[in-house]
Amino acid sequence: MRNKYFIIVLMCCGLFLLLPALPKQLSPISVFRVTEKPAVIVRGSNGSALTVNISFGDIEVEKWIQELNKPYPLLFVDTKWAERFPETVQLIKEKNIPVGLLGDEGVTYEQNTPKFVKQLEQFEKTFELKPLWFRTRDEVFPLALSSMLWEAEINALGSSVTWSGGNPPPVTKGEILSVPHHREERIDFAELKKLDKDRTLITVEAMLFGTTVKVKKIPE
Incomplete structure (x- = not known):
């Protein structure tokens, strides 16, 4: 009997020692789906979450990221921008700021599946992780794109309102705020401080994971 227990203990110890060597793909938190079928998430049930779309900017973006404090906004990053500014990307990684993949206009994916695949591969190479x-x-998600996202276990995230400065929009329960920072349309990052005065910001994960979400229909 003692020999039996001794063997069981050895097996458990061996499994424990092997755990660090398991591939990252087996991690239960590496990916998750918020919805039960392909859909675009546009609102949560509680709180306010900030998302920022970045495809342009150098020093001002780096300075803003340096000054960011938790709870961090979700950054949607254009892969071409990320390639041009590796130092800023490294800062995002060091601060463990949540980041998603910012694509092109939705119509470009209707007949161009390779474009999505290439952007996804570049994102994973740059950030060393798969985007959630x-x-x-x-924020247009054609059916073909939504199907690709579903197969890749990546969530399609829209927003409740887009804000590019000026007076902040009225507070709405469960809102997802989208802020642009592109060459043709971008916010002065100092403007974001206005949001802290009339709403309590939380992370997208805190708002959506394990809660009821609102979605919009995907165009056929």
Whole structure:
């Protein structure tokens, strides 16, 4: 009997020692789906979550990220921008700021599946992780794109309201705020401080994971 227990203990110890060597793909928290079928998430049930779309900017973006404090916004990053500014990318990684993949306009994916695949591969190479979130520039998600995201276990995230400065929008329960920072349309990062005065910001994960979410229909 003692020999039997001794063997069981040895097996448990051996499994414990092997755990660090298991591939990252087996991690239960590496990916998750918020919805039960392909859909675009546009709102949570509680709180306010900030998301920022970044495809342009150098020093001002790096300075803003340096000054960011928790709870961090979700950054949607254009892969071409990320390639140009590796130092800023490294800062995002060091601070463990949540980041998603920012794509092009939705229509570009209707007949161009390789484009999505290439962007996804570049994102994984740059950030050394698989994105949990994807957003198109115009928040339009054609059926073909939504199907690809579902197969890749990546969540399509839209927003409740887009804000590019000025007076902040009225507070709405469960809102997902989208802020652009592109060459043609970008916010002064100092403006974001206005949001802290009338709403309590939480992370997208805190708002959505394990809660009821609102979605919009995917165009056929």
